[in-house]
Amino acid sequence: MPTLAYSIRNSLYLNITNRCSNACSFCIKLNSSTGDENDLFLDTEPSFDEIMAAIAEFSDFEEVVFCGYGESLLRFDIVKQVAEAVKQKYCTRVRINTDGQANLVHGRNIIPELAGVVDCFSVSLNAPDAETYMRLCHSPFGAAAFIGVCDFIRLAAAEIPEVIASVVRVTSLDVEACKALALSLGASFRLRPYYQG
Numbered sequence: 001m002p003t004l005a006y007s008i009r010n011s012l013y014l015n016i017t018n019r020c021s022n023a024c025s026f027c028i029k030l031n032s033s034t035g036d037e038n039d040l041f042l043d044t045e046p047s048f049d050e051i052m053a054a055i056a057e058f059s060d061f062e063e064v065v066f067c068g069y070g071e072s073l074l075r076f077d078i079v080k081q082v083a084e085a086v087k088q089k090y091c092t093r094v095r096i097n098t099d100g101q102a103n104l105v106h107g108r109n110i111i112p113e114l115a116g117v118v119d120c121f122s123v124s125l126n127a128p129d130a131e132t133y134m135r136l137c138h139s140p141f142g143a144a145a146f147i148g149v150c151d152f153i154r155l156a157a158a159e160i161p162e163v164i165a166s167v168v169r170v171t172s173l174d175v176e177a178c179k180a181l182a183l184s185l186g187a188s189f190r191l192r193p194y195y196q197g
């Protein structure tokens with residue numbers, strides 16, 4: 001049975017969609033299989049009630065994280081509804097791990113709608129320039145994607161308490177250039193390991 005929620009240390013992770021606005025060459029989905037304890041391949045996307053019921057099966061978590069095998073902000077209305085309910089019911093920190101393309105997807109700046117509800121965005125910056133980004137992430141937004149991600153990080157840093165820009169350690173990536181860009185956009189920086197399955 002697909003996993004909607006799973007805990008790692010003090011964080012509770014939510015897996016609410018397998019859809020994504022990117023097709024990254026290093027995507028963990030492409031290197032994973034079903035049958036694990038946490039099977040994150042969904043048959044259908046869970047409703048608000050199903051997500052809240054999955055959360056209620058856990059206790060003692062200090063943070064709820066929208067993560068999983070997809071881009072949660074493709075389901076913006078559900079993310080906002082669940083984040084608000086989590087804040088109200090559990091008073092925990094809320095983090096969204098995202099590819100940073102939500103403003104391109106939805107055609108507006110969605111960040112102000114999450115201010116006061118979301119404590120942290122962890123944004124996949126993935127590259128120091130548009131060319132590298134396209135080579136790694138294959139975004140349907142083309143050249144606009146990288147600019148959109150940088151804009152998202154900059155806008156988020158102005159409204160959300162914590163913004164982390166991350167990259168996956170892949171061969172030939174200029175990590176120092178990525179870090180410099182992340183800091184210039186107002187975010188902190190995180191280097192993530194490459195998962196090879």
Ligand code: SF4
Binds near residue numbers: 021124
């Ligand atoms: S943004 Fe994340 S979930 Fe989407 S394709 Fe890239 S690595 Fe996979």
